[in-house]
Amino acid sequence: MKRKLLAILLIIGFAGSFLGAYLHAYFSDVERSEGNIFKAGEWPVISATKAFKVPKQDESGEYTLKLIVENNTSIILASEPPIFMPQINITNTYKFSINRIEILDYLPKDWTWRNVTVLFLYTDGRVCPIVPPRYEVNYNAETRLLNVTVANITSAIGKPMEQGETISLTFLMWYNLTWHHLPEEYRIQPPTYVNIAKATAWSTEGTRSNVAEASAEIKTQIKLVDRIHDAVEFLKGMYNSAIGLCAEAPSVAPNTYWLVSDNLWAFKALEKYNPEISNSIKSKLTELAKTYNLPTDMQGLPISYKHEAVIGDTVPTPFNETVQYTLYSDIYTLKTEIANGTAVMEDWQEYADLVLFAALSKHWEGKDEEAIALFNKAKYMWDGVGMYDKAINGKYATYKLGLLLYTSKVLGHKLDFETQLIATIWKMQDETTGGIITGYKPDGTPFGDTNTETTSIIIIALTQK
8 A cells, every 4th residue: 555655656746847847948938938038048038129210209209100192082192201211129138149140020011121231239339231141131022021131140240249239130111002092991090000020049059049029110190182272273373364264384385375175174174163263264265266266066165076075075086187276376375276187087096085085975975885995995005104095105195194084984984093093193293383294204204394284184084073
């Protein structure tokens, strides 16, 4: 009986020792993963701090991103500041010499990165850059995980990382949603972005350290702006009350006044925003159409057999060649254009604007099948940058973007690239005057002057429901 009792006690004692050793090892690992040492001298220990070198914190001690959003279209026009620069400092806080370090930075949603820089900071204030291939960068776009590894610190700077020394990592981080549509939930609740960094080090003997972690937050503010209002202000500035019309352009043609298309579209663009100027332009157009015996629509407005499709009139197809007429020229010049040339344009379906005028006309005639077929023909001229048609000559015409957008809304066929198209339009807006620049190069660089025609069709398109 005594032997059995002794055996049981031995078994219990052995099990207790094993359980104690297991718990000791478990809690040692838990504590060192949090940056602590359960038993002095067993593992390297590092600490991590994270902040943004750019921008500085605001008065409340927070990092803030301001999104400038066009209120009518919900396009994010800009982010302020345009970039953030995270700085992650990893410091050796214990006696072990460290020879390898791995830093994982978890980029928040809606952000991307570039330009990694790694510095070694000595305790005496000296700084030594670590350059590729002494460190390696890998990025997983799916998980947004940026991995920076210095595999051999001794090879990189000639010595291992000792207690009190720091490796500092910086990179540029910029917002991915600029020129994209603001998610509706962001308008309701602007997001807070959290940027997390984790680091692990290995001693010269290969012993692994704790995982040091640090993070920084970016608060978001939404600033709404009304770019359509700015465009309307441009048109109001182009209006000459003495003449009763809007001038063609502020720089290249400040004393030239086109009946069609400029003022035919300007009166429609201003109907909602400034009825007084709109009615004045409309009255002047009907007056001048009578004076110069011009072709008119049912309202007595001058027509070109093209542009009036935008205001709800039908136009004949195929189109004849266009003739430009100078009606008056003295201290200012009065012009119009009419597609009444003797030659028929056999290739008219190769021009995006003509195809869209025809699509609108077919719609007003109640022939929507034909209208949609023509609209699709024009839509396929979008090449991801602009409307690539027979008229292109090294630059894209901005007004054709407005015409395509307007036609899509009239026909009820939303463009699958509508956000990109609208973003392109806003990139062409002069921030000083509010006018829309007439054209742009394939790389997106604006080209030309702001003018009445382009600004008018853009207002018409963006305000069409």
